[in-house]
Amino acid sequence: MEINRRNFIQLLAGGAAGIHMTPLPWKLMDDIAIWTQNNWPWVPKPEKGRFDHEKSVCTLCPGGCGIEVRKVGDRAVKIEGRTDYPVNPGGICPLGAGGLQLLYDETIRFTSPMKRVGPRGAGQFTAISWSEALATLAERIGMLRKEGRPEALAAVDGNRRGNAEGTLIRRLLESVGSPNYFRMPSIEDTYTTANLLMQGNPGPMAYDLENADYILSVGPALIEGWGAPGRVIAAWGRWHESSNGNGPKVVQVESRASNTASKSDGWVAPRPGTEAALALGLAHVMIREKLVDLSFLSNYTHGFEDWTDEEGRNRKGFRSMVLDGYAPAEVEGITGVSADRIVAIGREFGKAKSPLALYGKGKGNLNGSLLECMAVQSLNALKGNINKPGGAVVQEGLPVASWADVSPDAVAARGLETGRLNGSGSPRLPLSESLVENLSRAVLESNGTPPVDTLLVFAANPVYTLPDGGAFGKALGKIPFIVSFSPFRDETAAMADLILPDHTNLEKLEDVVWPTGLQYPFLGLSRPVVRPLYKTRHSGDAVIALAGKIGDPVAAAFPWGGFEEALKERLRGLAESPGLTSWDESKPAWETFARGRSVSPDYDSFDDLWDQLESSGFWYRPTHAFYTWLSCFRTPSGKFEFASGRLEQAVKAAAGGDAGDGLRKMGVEAVGDQAYMPHYEQTLSGDGEEGLKLVPYELFNVSTDRLPNPPFLTKTLFDTQLRKDESFVKMNPATADRLGLEQGERIRIQSDAGEVKARVDRFEGAMPGYLYLPMGFGHTAYGIYQKGKGVNPMNLVAAGKDPLSGQSVWWSARVRVSKA
Amino acid sequence: MENQSNASEKRPQGGSNESGGLLNSTFLPPFSLKGWLFVLAGLVPALIVGWVVFPMVLYSSQQQPFNFSHVVHTNPDIGIEGETEQELCMYCHYFREDGTFVGIPGMDTCTMCHDDPEFPYGQTEDEKIFLEQYVAEGKEVPWLVYSDQPECVYFSHIAHVKMGGLTCGQCHGDHGRSETLPVYKENRLTGYSIDIWGRNIAGYSKNIKPAEAGMYETEDDEQYLRTIETEQGEETYHIKMSSMKMDDCAECHTIHHQEQNNACFVCHK
Structure with missing residues (x-):
């Protein structure tokens, strides 16, 4: 049989038709589509295996939300909010959810102790053993003690005030003989100092915002990371869910239309740094229209009315000061908020039953302005909404036990008598515990031997986060020996000579003390949910081991086998105090709290408490002694003080007699009686004429703080925030037109401190005359997902000092703009 | 028209011209018998390749580490307790306290009974492998899992068993009565088991169909009958999944009036 061309085509056609009558092409197409989705190295695939959920507490910000980590075998695969945690029932913020990338990205972490081999800042290190690393450092500290200058050891610590690790580090310096322990700035500094001056005890700020019926939020980024994000967002949801419209009204005070401002019931935009004037303008309206709690003011406050001091002089009171100096028309001139609006908000606040004025600056990672915080707190006092449900509650701090006192030897005792390098605690700056910026200045201005020989940096990245125009980084250049305890390859660690890497959040046992702004005492226990991946060591354990290597008498101050033992001793205090380690999910803790009924502890011994802490992860006391105005204020007058007696004493001590001189030294421009009361002073960084x-x-x-930003989060940004490697600066179209700038145009922003380049985003929600540049970008360290992405606005901010506290003014800085 | 017919006549014709009749129907090309034979010669092997060879090539066949008899283990006489078939299954395939499903149980479940490698309960070769290579060594058995879903799928057993009231067999078939473990067949392209992506390679669903009277007579079949309350009254369905692909899930949800559970984020978290 002859096969011709036609037959051959017939054969092929038959075959083609036949194949299409089988599943082959269709199934193959489907499977190839699946194959293309599965077989790429960047598609994360957890191991197969048993699922587990482990409960812990997030330590990525001071909010301390409860988290539940889903694990497959030993691998953590997802972080979720815990629904059985009183602070944040189920909620969690994006950083908390993205936290796994901080654990598992090896390129941003130190995997073992290291010593520097390349030039400083180049980030070239070689691995060494823990015993070598600790011995090197112990020897150096021993030398300083031998030379009789233990004060040349300094530490910069990013731990929360009062947590066990921070206290342990401070103890190390004390036992060595150095007063130079510095904590990184945070909003807690502003809160505790304001509370000290007005209420007499340096306790945490405790806002019972869930029970308030009117919220005036002066500055905090309420739904964008302030406090415990899970808590505030849950509260926000309840306020706005209320179907009958009876939820509290929320008014946000902020110069930019942030997400919080946009979603609030009201938005008031004063010029940045004039919030104190606005608060006092509202106080003026309330006092003038008698919308204040006169009984509270006359019985439990000092300095509201004009008064006479011990020496018989007539003193001006808050009432006269506010009525004379802060009329709405005048406040309009300062803040730019119309007088009508001030009157309207003042009336709303005054007429509400339990209105709560909250103070903050953004997320609270940096300090606020002390005078602003006091001005805002005085609004709560005017309404008598202090130590009441729905008000600002007076709290003392957690009832943790103290360790035995350190007994310094002769060397240490002499070292401890030297003045602190940042001047804080001195008569000139009596109100601030730590001013890291001043430490940089002391080092930079020194001639000859630098005052700091060895610097230890814990849980902080000051080179990047401090609003000092890069001064800290320059100061590091003059410090002979720098030791970083950071788990991450951050900017500060890049300058270090020795790296003693800490565990990261999910590998570490930590006490989470009092989430920022929470109304009731709370301690969370963050437990490791995975075994440490690398040769890292808990900084608490490292400090104890280091003390052991330094030898007595330093070693004697650390009698514990490890951090856990030290922590347990500290938490013993909780067992002697009523509290709970369990929570009934059907009863929100803030409801129980507001009832104020006594709590009988659900533990009967410390061991019992510890067991429960390990399983539940928290201790709290959802109750309070409200209305105890006769006893809760520990000011010189025993009352809530509009005119701070403690401040007056401090000023006298600073001046040695001449009060005006004392005030000037503390950076206060106001004179006379108002200087001791909450008042407005301009806070601005940078010299020069008025301008942008x-x-x-x-x-x-x-992530805007010390932690690297997880790449997951970078994916969520708009291209008007960051596009490729360029930051966008938001400015009002009117400002942009005046400067002749189009959308997306590249500009150079200069200040006295430095210069950055960015692109223009014309944004109606920006206040005219102000430029808004996002924080958290412009890293020069970490890995490929962080390095070189955008610019860091902190490079432009420097020099401004907040009156009284002496902390940085970072919220407003003079700049110049030119096309790039 | 004329031109065309002329062209047709001039066309060289292969083979005999007697092939008129049936094959000259207007719907088919005017091929000669020989032509049709060539078409068939292409078609038939293609069908064989597509239906027989292709599935054999697409799927690998792998044996489990050793055989496991479900029948032996569901025998109440050996101490596996349970009043219903479901309870028997759940003696080993149980829910943990937190509601997660244990799946193929780990060695800790096996050693509740097989706790001593020296004293076997039976004498089969498979049990010897089990005791010597795994129990004695303290190693988990590397079972090949027929039901592993892609990573992007979240499936909750407890929602289907406790809330949906499905029996094990409705999705997994009669494993409880099997003597031997089926051969594990893995799709060489996708890496998923054949049991997930369909025993029926053509993709025709015969999983779920309305029951007709007298259709199911054996006891085996009856256990897969399921009466569902609808607005129109009761309807009986025969539900026995033969694959566990997205469409199968959706089909069953729809029949059970759980259409809301067909939304993307129910399974793809």
């Missing part, structure tokens, strides 16, 4: 000002701002979905 820069406001650094924080994004909820970007």
